[in-house]
Amino acid sequence: MRSETPGHADGELTKAQVNKAGRTIRGKMRGEPVSQDDFQWALGMLRKFRAAHRIPLTKATMGLRSAVVAQGCRMEVTQRLKRATTILDKLVREPTMAFSTMQDIGGCRAVLGTLDEVRQVQQRLMKRGGRFPERIYDYISTPRESGYRGVHAIVQYDNRKIEIQLRTRVMHEWAIYVELLSAQLQFDLKGAQGPREVLEWLEAVSRAMALEEKGIVVDRALVDQISELRETGTTYLEGEEG
Amino acid sequence: MKANGHRTPIQHFLLVFDQSKGELIEQIQFGSDGERAVAAYDEKEQEYYGRERIEVVLVGSDSIETIKVTHANYFGGIVGSKYLADIA
Numbered sequence: 078m079r080s081e082t083p084g085h086a087d088g089e090l091t092k093a094q095v096n097k098a099g100r101t102i103r104g105k106m107r108g109e110p111v112s113q114d115d116f117q118w119a120l121g122m123l124r125k126f127r128a129a130h131r132i133p134l135t136k137a138t139m140g141l142r143s144a145v146v147a148q149g150c151r152m153e154v155t156q157r158l159k160r161a162t163t164i165l166d167k168l169v170r171e172p173t174m175a176f177s178t179m180q181d182i183g184g185c186r187a188v189l190g191t192l193d194e195v196r197q198v199q200q201r202l203m204k205r206g207g208r209f210p211e212r213i214y215d216y217i218s219t220p221r222e223s224g225y226r227g228v229h230a231i232v233q234y235d236n237r238k239i240e241i242q243l244r245t246r247v248m249h250e251w252a253i254y255v256e257l258l259s260a261q262l263q264f265d266l267k268g269a270q271g272p273r274e275v276l277e278w279l280e281a282v283s284r285a286m287a288l289e290e291k292g293i294v295v296d297r298a299l300v301d302q303i304s305e306l307r308e309t310g311t312t313y314l315e316g317e318e319g
Numbered sequence: 320m321k322a323n324g325h326r327t328p329i330q331h332f333l334l335v336f337d338q339s340k341g342e343l344i345e346q347i348q349f350g351s352d353g354e355r356a357v358a359a360y361d362e363k364e365q366e367y368y369g370r371e372r373i374e375v376v377l378v379g380s381d382s383i384e385t386i387k388v389t390h391a392n393y394f395g396g397i398v399g400s401k402y403l404a405d406i407a
Contacts, residue, residue, distance in 0.1 A: 128357050135329055135353065138379070142325035152325055155380040155389035158357065161364050162371075186389050247400070249389075254403045256392035260338040260374070282402040303402060 090125055092177040098122035099168050099176025106169045120161075127158055127182055133234035134158065134183030140232075141241055144201040145187050150194045156185040180212075180231050181240035188249045192217070192290060195243045199228050202241065211238070217248075222269040223276065224283025225252060247290045251283050262317060278303070278310035329379040331356035332386060333363055336393045338372040343393050346383075353379070 101119035105111040138156040145152050159182045168176060189195050195217070202210060210230040220226045227244040244252065255266050258279075264271030266279060281303045285295045328351035335345035345363075349356035360377040367373045376393070380386045387394045398404055 124361050128361075131353050131357050135379070138329060139325070142381075146325045152381070153385050153388050155378055155386050156329065157376060157378045157390070158360065160374065160376055188389050249391075250397045250399050250403065253391045253397050257341070257396050260336075260392070261341070263338075263372075282400075285402055286400055307402075 090122070090129055092175075094122055095126050095177040096175045098126070099174075102165060102176075103168050103172065106165060123161060123164060123176075126176070127161070127164070130158060130183035130237050130239070133237035134185065134239055136234040137183065137232055137239040137241065138185040140234075141185050141187055141198075141202070144198050145189070148194065148197045148201060150187075150189055150198065153188040154185060156183070158183060178238070180238045183237065184240040184242065186242040186244070188244055188246060190246060192245055195228055195245055198243055199230070202230055202232070210241075220283060220287070221267070222280075223255070223267050224280035225255070225267050226283060226287060227252070245290060247286050251279075251286055255279060258314075262314075272313055274306075274309045274313040278306035281306050325381075327381050329353065330382060331377065331379045332383060333359055334374075334376050334378060334390075334393050335363065335367070336374040336376070338374060341395075344373075348383075 098119040101111055101115050102123065105116045105119070134156050138154060142152055142154050145154060164179070164182065167179065168174070187198060189198060199213070203213075210232050212231040214229040214231075216225055216227050216229065226248045227242055230241040230243070232239050232241060252267065258275065259266045259271075262271060262275070264275075266276065269276060281299065285299055285303055288295050288299075330351060331349040331353055333345070333347040333349070333356060334343060336342070337344045347359065347363075349359065356377055356379075360375070363375045367375055374393075376390075378386050378390055380389065388397075391397045
């Protein structure tokens, strides 16, 4: 087993070490010649880097809880540390990203009642002195290709990036269904990867749910489109089950 | 709890989900001991290394009831919308 880099004992991490671990993992996953020792070292660094997000993540979660409660919203807030396998997948999927800049190793999520509540909590997060989000990804105004909706804010605590997700219950229901289906089909449907029959149907459903959430009646054309897409989508799913 | 419990410590839970069965197969509680939870996360992931359809995830919240909402995919999902009802 290789030793720690001199001068960085006691579990202290440097960006250079973390990025080197990311490159080593990518190389191994692509089938390049990487020794088992080097790969194990890189996995150890991954675990250390993830563990270094534990306290910043808790701080971010407490901050999100405060923002949710201050707005008078029901507190449904959970945090999660990203799974190692998902980190590995992301390193391969985003080959130019430096591992030290990965933004969602620590993530917390609030499920809120309405669109207004999402915007109110978003505004409150943006006002927090010294914790101003580095970036906001507004997937409500501009949904992802898959139909995923929600607001993501990247904040920093103790020099670690943490991703905050804000969703309404309606957005959340769609996202949870997609998670379940992704696990069943072994595709990243939220990332628009998978069978066309299923992706088109889910995207159309998301559009209809978004309209209804705003109090807009879904027109006949979209209802018919969803009905047709549902048929092809469920036919595909039944084929997978069979 | 929901309205006033925002200062309660995070309760950590390690979940092991079998995608092939669509079932949660383990749920381990660590209380507010985050350090122990992260160490157990590493160990549990290594235990299931190479088993692609097993998901090990560490989550934390005020209670497991909240996690059943925010991470409902590990607990059978949510049914509400007519668009997603009655689908396999």
